[in-house]
Amino acid sequence: MQKLLLDLNVVLDYLDVSRPRHKAVSDFMNRNKGKVKFLFASYHYDTLFYLVKRLKLEQEVIDKFLKDFDVNLVSTSGRNIIDAKSFKDIEDGILVSVCRRIGDDCYIITYDEEMIRNFERAVRPEVFKVEEPKTIPMLDLKLEYLSLSEDLEESLLRAATRARYILGDEVRQLEEKIANYVGTKYAVGVSSGTDALVLSLRALAIQRKKKEFFDKEDLVITTPFTFTATGEAILRAGATPLFVDIDIDTYNIDPKQIEKAVKKYGKRVKGIIPVHLYGQPCNMDEIMRIAKENDLFVVEDCAQSLGAKWNGKQTGSFGDMGCFSFFPTKPLGGFGDGGMITTNDEKLYELLLMLRKHGGRDKYNVEYIGYNARLDTIQAAVLLEKFKHLDDFNERRREIAMNYNEQLKDIEWIKTPYEHPKAYHVYHQYTVGVMNGKRDEFQKKLKEKGIQTMIYYPVPLYKMKVFAKNGMEVIGELENVQKVEKEVVSLPIEPLLGKEEIKSILNKVLNDS
Incomplete structure (x- = not known):
């Protein structure tokens, strides 16, 4: 999707109906609504408020304009100002620098003739035409960032200023929000979705076997039609994966095959990891029935399913634990790796808190073989803002x-x-x-x-x-x-x-x- 950076003169033309170019700009905005991403530079935003007051227009006019056309603010950094010094008009230079930072699919919409002459991607509203994209990607993370940039940058600056980079307030806030959303008593922020699975299985080994790890003869049932991390976590926790077939329609693990596996291997089977693949919940009624009848633990792999529900209940709230990934491409994605574990079990919750911090309450006298697997405060700050959407x-x-x-x-x-x-x-x-x-x-x-x-x-x-x-x-x-x-x-x-x-x-x- 093309990104259009609106110059101040264009926005004023739209807001002030008395200006001669008002109709042309209005036609342009309405014609391209939903076809492009409209952006506005933050340094122009403050100027706009001042000018609108002089024009005796209400602030609500600006808010309505931004909302109606889904216009997002993009920041102007000190670097932009330095780069702009080579321009005769420094304001033109700043806008061009911002546009270049966004990328080749960004255009400046302006009536500034000087800018149009000196920058090939500065065009008048009447001239601009939407181009069919040469490539439509699976996911446009740049577009997502630009759509949320104002709130994201404010959240990042706030976290940076507080300077509590390890398990800061943002981590606690995110844990509370995820627990409330999923419907569990507890949530523990960890460094990735993979680590969420590993820590969950380790905690279950400690709780159920009174040992650091499972034994090789211990089997954990899961699907082979998933990402490597699901099976890898079983190996890393000391157990052996037991792969069963999937349902041909949902692509999720087939409960009938789980039952076959339990009948064949008996007490060797210790638990089940259902994967809610592609965002489609597994049949949790049947899986939980089988688990209860055979005293098996259930760790839900919810890497792709935050927000998905089975019979009105959120994934991640059925089993002993639910494991979520905040990899950038996931339903809730950060600016790097991150994960979350949800649970209703207080003992498991306490074990998870220890395992993510090297294995103990006291870092100088740890109890278990642990990990450095904490969710970064900066990632939590990003996720808190994205969670709203x-x-x-x-x-x-x-x-x-x-x-x-x-x-x-x-x-x-x-x-x-x-x-x-x-x-x-x-x-x-x-x-x-x-x-x-x-x-x-x-x-x-x-x-x-x-x-x-x-x-x-x-x-x-x-x-x-x-x-x-x-x-x-x-x-x-x-x-x-x-x-x-x-x-x-x-x-x-x-x-x-x-x-x-x-x-x-x-x-x-x-x-x-």
Whole structure:
């Protein structure tokens, strides 16, 4: 999506109906609404307030303008001012420097003739035309940042000024918000989603076996159709992964196969890690029933499912613990790695607090083999701001998914995602099945047309060298996994995708059908 940096003169033309260019700017703004990202420099924002008062307009006029056109402020740093000194008009130079920082897809919309002559991406409103994007990415993290930049930067500055970089107030606040949101008593911020899984399993080993680690003969049931971290965490906790097949419709672990595994291996099975893949909740009614009947622990892998619900209840609140990832691409993503563990068990909560800080309450006299696995305060500051938009972004993903479903439903060789009647799917990924051996050619054609796609996950865990070398058990032939690994492909479902981009994606998919 193109980013348009609005010059002050353009905004004033829009706000003041008496100015001769008001109609031209109004037409421009309305014509491009939803097709581009409108931006406004923070140093112009203060000037705008002063000028609006002189024009005897109310402050609400500015607020309405920003809201109506989803205009976001972008900061002006000291570096921008230094870079601008080479310009005859330093204000022009600052704006050009900001535009260059944003990137090649940013344009300045202005009536400043000097700027238009000296900067190739400065254009009048009447001249600008929306270009169809050359590439539509799976996720546009730059666009997300620009959309939230004002609040994000304020939160970061506040955290930096407080200078409590290790387990600062922001970590505690985020833990409270996530616990309240998910519906658990406790939440523990950790350094990644992977570490969330490892610490959870370690805490369960200490609680249930009174040992630091599980034993090699201990089995933990999970799906092989997931990211490496799920199985890797089982190995790192000392146990052996037991892979079972998935449900062909949801791509999630099949409870019937879990039951088969328990019957075959008996007391060797210690627990289950269901993965809420792509944002679709697993069948937690059946999984919790099996766990209760066989005294098994349940650790939910919620890396892709923050906000997803099963029968109205949030994922991460069913099992002994729920493990979330804040990797930048996740539903709630930071500026780096981060994770969270939710639980209702006070003893597990206390163990998690120790394990994330080297294994003890007293760092000079630790009790367990621990980790340096704390969530950074700076990441928590970012996540607190992004958390405010989580539900809106999830709803937007659902809207895009429903649009895709409607447009693709009549293509016989494309299987659109299934959503279980009890599930609230957040569509972290919009993953279709491309049948009849057409997946690779389909992906190749979309790439040629500028549509980025991804295959999650091309190599199931049971085929990976790490599990062959370090131990695993497998139930059956995993027929469903073998089938879907050759068919699945994910289309872009960025919550900030514009209408024109979604239309472009659908047109190109439908033209290849």
